[in-house]
Amino acid sequence: GGIITQTPKFLIGQEGQKLTLKCQQNFNHDTMYWYRQDSGKGLRLIYYSITENDLQKGDLSEGYDASREKKSSFSLTVTSAQKNEMAVFLCASSIAKAGAETLYFGSGTRLTVL
Amino acid sequence: GDSVTQTEGQVALSEEDFLTIHCNYSASGYPTLFWYVQYPGEGPQLLFRASRDKEKGSSRGFEATYDKGTTSFHLRKASVQESDSAVYYCALSDASSFSKLVFGQGTSLSVVP
Numbered sequence: 348g349g350i351i352t353q354t355p356k357f358l359i360g361q362e363g364q365k366l367t368l369k370c371q372q373n374f375n376h377d378t379m380y381w382y383r384q385d386s387g388k389g390l391r392l393i394y395y396s397i398t399e400n401d402l403q404k405g406d407l408s409e410g411y412d413a414s415r416e417k418k419s420s421f422s423l424t425v426t427s428a429q430k431n432e433m434a435v436f437l438c439a440s441s442i443a444k445a446g447a448e449t450l451y452f453g454s455g456t457r458l459t460v461l
Numbered sequence: 462g463d464s465v466t467q468t469e470g471q472v473a474l475s476e477e478d479f480l481t482i483h484c485n486y487s488a489s490g491y492p493t494l495f496w497y498v499q500y501p502g503e504g505p506q507l508l509f510r511a512s513r514d515k516e517k518g519s520s521r522g523f524e525a526t527y528d529k530g531t532t533s534f535h536l537r538k539a540s541v542q543e544s545d546s547a548v549y550y551c552a553l554s555d556a557s558s559f560s561k562l563v564f565g566q567g568t569s570l571s572v573v574p
Contacts, residue, residue, distance in 0.1 A: 351504070380561075382564075387470060387566055387567075389465075389564040389565055390505070390562075390567075392562075437504055448554075449495075449507045449510070450505075450507070450562060452504030452505050452506065453504050454502060455504055
C-alpha cells in the first residue's frame with residue numbers, strides 16, 4: 348500500500364498572502380490532483396498533472412498555481428489569499444494517465460484566511 | 462459539461478434504519494460511476510464503482526445499481542450503524558475527458574444509536 352501526505356494540516360494566512368500547500372505520494376502513481384472542498388459544493392478540481400513537469404487546469408484554477416517537479420510531489424500555491432476564505436484542499440493520485448481509475452486522497456490541508 | 466446531483470445534503474437516521482441517498486448524473490458519454498466515503502478528519506476513499514448499465518456495485522453492506530435509463534446511481538443500505546456516519550460523494554468519470562472525477566455536492570450522514 349501507499350500513502351499521500353499533505354503538509355501542513357492547518358494553514359492560517361493573511362489577506363493577500365501567497366500560500367503554498369505540499370503533497371507527497373509513495374504509490375508511484377503517474378497522475379496527481381488538487382481538489383478544493385467546500386461545504387455543500389462537493390469537490391472541485393483545481394489542477395492536475397499526468398506526469399512530472401506536466402500541469403493541466405481544472406475548473407477552479409483561477410487564483411492558483413501548481414508545480415510538479417517530481418513524480419512523487421505536487422504543490423499548490425494560493426496566489427493571493429482572500430479574506431475570510433475557509434476551505435479544505437485535498438490532494439489525490441491515481442495510477443493511470445487515462446480511464447476511470449480510482450483516486451487515492453490525502454487527509455487534506457485546512458485553510459483559514461484572517 | 463458533465464455533472465452529478467445528490468438530492469440530500471444531510472441525512473439523520475437511527476441505527477438499523479434503511480438508507481437511501483439519491484444520485485443522478487448528466488454526461489455526454491458512457492461514464493463510470495463511483496461512490497466515495499469520507500470519515501471525519503480523513504480524505505475520501507472509494508466505496509465502490511460501476512462501469513456498465515445494470516451493474517451493481519457493493520461494499521460494506523452498501524450497494525448501488527447503474528441505471529442508464531434514469532441516469533441514476535442511488536446508494537442504499539438496509540441497516541445503518543453509527544460507524545457509517547460520514548460524508549458520501551457520488552462521482553463520475555468520463556473516459557473522453559481524461560480521468561477527472563466530477564463529484565456531487567456530498568451527503569452528510571449522521572447515525573445515532
